Amino acid sequence: MSNKLSSKEETVAESHKKENNKSSSLFYGISISMLRQFFFIIRIYFEKLVDLIFGYLYESQAKKIPDLKKSQSILLESAVSLALKIQTKQLKAEDLMRTTIDRIKDVNPILNAVTDERFDDALRDAQEVDRIIESGVPHEYFQTKPFLGVPFTAKESHAVKGMLHTLGVASRKHIRATEDAECVRLLREAGAIPVAVTNVPELNKWQETRNMVFGQTCNPHHTGRTAGGSSGGEAALQAAIAVPISLCSDIGGSTRMPAFYCGLYALNPTAGHTSIKGSTLRSGEDPTMASVGFVSRHHSDLAPLTKVVAGQKAQDLDLDRVVDVKKLRYFYVESANDPRISPICEELREAMNKVINKLTVDATSTEYVPKPYYHEGFNHMYSLWRYWMTKETDNFAKLLTNNEGEARFIKELPKKLLGQSNYTLAAILKLGDDQILPPVDAEWAEKLTAELREELINLLGSDGVLIFPSAPTPAPYHYSPLLKPYNFAYWGIFNVLKFPAAQIPLGVSGGGLPLGVQAAAAPRGDALCAAAAARLGPALGGAAPPCALP
Numbered sequence: 001m002s003n004k005l006s007s008k009e010e011t012v013a014e015s016h017k018k019e020n021n022k023s024s025s026l027f028y029g030i031s032i033s034m035l036r037q038f039f040f041i042i043r044i045y046f047e048k049l050v051d052l053i054f055g056y057l058y059e060s061q062a063k064k065i066p067d068l069k070k071s072q073s074i075l076l077e078s079a080v081s082l083a084l085k086i087q088t089k090q091l092k093a094e095d096l097m098r099t100t101i102d103r104i105k106d107v108n109p110i111l112n113a114v115t116d117e118r119f120d121d122a123l124r125d126a127q128e129v130d131r132i133i134e135s136g137v138p139h140e141y142f143q144t145k146p147f148l149g150v151p152f153t154a155k156e157s158h159a160v161k162g163m164l165h166t167l168g169v170a171s172r173k174h175i176r177a178t179e180d181a182e183c184v185r186l187l188r189e190a191g192a193i194p195v196a197v198t199n200v201p202e203l204n205k206w207q208e209t210r211n212m213v214f215g216q217t218c219n220p221h222h223t224g225r226t227a228g229g230s231s232g233g234e235a236a237l238q239a240a241i242a243v244p245i246s247l248c249s250d251i252g253g254s255t256r257m258p259a260f261y262c263g264l265y266a267l268n269p270t271a272g273h274t275s276i277k278g279s280t281l282r283s284g285e286d287p288t289m290a291s292v293g294f295v296s297r298h299h300s301d302l303a304p305l306t307k308v309v310a311g312q313k314a315q316d317l318d319l320d321r322v323v324d325v326k327k328l329r330y331f332y333v334e335s336a337n338d339p340r341i342s343p344i345c346e347e348l349r350e351a352m353n354k355v356i357n358k359l360t361v362d363a364t365s366t367e368y369v370p371k372p373y374y375h376e377g378f379n380h381m382y383s384l385w386r387y388w389m390t391k392e393t394d395n396f397a398k399l400l401t402n403n404e405g406e407a408r409f410i411k412e413l414p415k416k417l418l419g420q421s422n423y424t425l426a427a428i429l430k431l432g433d434d435q436i437l438p439p440v441d442a443e444w445a446e447k448l449t450a451e452l453r454e455e456l457i458n459l460l461g462s463d464g465v466l467i468f469p470s471a472p473t474p475a476p477y478h479y480s481p482l483l484k485p486y487n488f489a490y491w492g493i494f495n496v497l498k499f500p501a502a503q504i505p506l507g508v509s510g511g512g513l514p515l516g517v518q519a520a521a522a523p524r525g526d527a528l529c530a531a532a533a534a535r536l537g538p539a540l541g542g543a544a545p546p547c548a549l550p
Helices: 002-061 070-076 079-087 093-111 119-135 139-144 182-189 232-239 256-262 299-317 346-362 376-389 409-417 425-435 442-460 489-497 526-536
Strands: 114-117 151-155 193-198 222-226 245-250 265-268 291-296 329-332 464-469 501-508 514-520
Touching: 002 222, 070 093, 079 093, 079 119, 079 299, 093 114, 093 119, 093 151, 093 193, 093 232, 114 232, 119 193, 151 182, 151 232, 182 193, 182 245, 182 299, 193 232, 232 245, 232 256, 232 291, 245 299, 256 265, 256 291, 256 501, 256 514, 265 299, 265 526, 291 299, 299 526, 329 346, 329 442, 346 464, 346 501, 346 514, 376 442, 376 489, 409 425, 442 464, 442 489, 464 489, 464 526, 489 514, 501 526, 514 526
Parallel strands: 151 193, 151 245, 329 464
Antiparallel strands: 114 193, 245 291, 265 291, 265 501, 464 514, 501 514
16 A cells, blocks of 8 residues: 555656646746847847947048049949950050049048059059050950959958068068969959059958058948958948959958948859968968958959859859849848847848848749748857858967967957057957857857758759848948957858858948848859849849949
């Protein structure tokens, strides 16, 4: 009898234990939910305060860039169009170069984008192009030099022979490149002429373009706001209608972020299809999630320019593919739930809705109506990017010293507070992230990345495009990203996945700041990204100029 009672008592006790566990789990879940809501509310008010303070500091400092002169209106045309006019003798390369130089001189005092120039040499190169064309060349010559005589600028982290190659690092402030980076060599081989190199953050590792050598680059739409990073100098000049071709690179949004903030198109190609040899002192031999790309006011320039820097791998990207945009399947993510990242602002939610609505209205059948998509990996975009950055071969701490030692967070932060450091606060915080904070769990990161990558490849296939937010807000005020350091992760996740992604401008907000979205595809689906940009950009605002046009 006692055994039976004992058994019943155990059953009752076990039942009570399960109920208690359920209650505890429920209480825990409710507590976590309440804490998240509390954190979310506090964050919203904190970010409003940040914007209020930085707005007070920088709104009054905003300057208008010079309007485009009538004599400079040729710069409104695409690089492809300009190249054709030079080839057909409708335009002199020298005239185009002089106009480019004049416009750079007009806008650079306000933007602070150029770090070194070769104006005289570029003019001589242009004159030589005109002599070659006047002498008569076969049509086949232009096929090997599709951008003959067209000026380009390159971010200063790409080595351009004879020009400063500081990478924004104080210990390299007098160093010049002794040879061209591979992407620069390929552009020159295609006939384009380098005219200047532009500003970058230290070693391309920050979302604003600022360093201790050349200072800060401004956004032409609002000079109190950042042009983005790390290709901010390129984007500022391109948006200001100052140069036909802007050569960039991207390891965490470094091409797409400045394009978004400055209201431009951009294409970051499938990883592994462009060489970064000679860029940021890389050998080009090691695997990387970085790619070479371009920002442009014209979606039509993206594929032809990408073909040039892809070199022998251009065929793999199939950029000449004719894409029927109405037979693409679209998916979309309205917002990610990564707790480190700021909430999407209302203006960008509306921009996303306009994209979804347009695709829905244009759909010829239910198969092509855009469909929502989500994956747990989007809750951890920054952590995944941070993990995969540890697999890159460059050593940030050593490169900051030009490989003559190793910068240490614990030493540099006190020096910065005393005004004695040669590094920006952003670079010092990057040191802290690398040297102080615990690493991301490797097994977890690799597993989650593989799952997200595999699912997206299967979902998108060869005819699918993922519409994705660009950032939580339009271009922020200078320095404010230091208090919102993770917001770049919307771009960084596609570097992690090694997917191609385009940045698509969608006009400007009521306050005159550029809006936009991203379009990503499965690996080697670069043509789909370019096609989505061509479909959505012009229809929904596109690249708006930051100044009056003639």
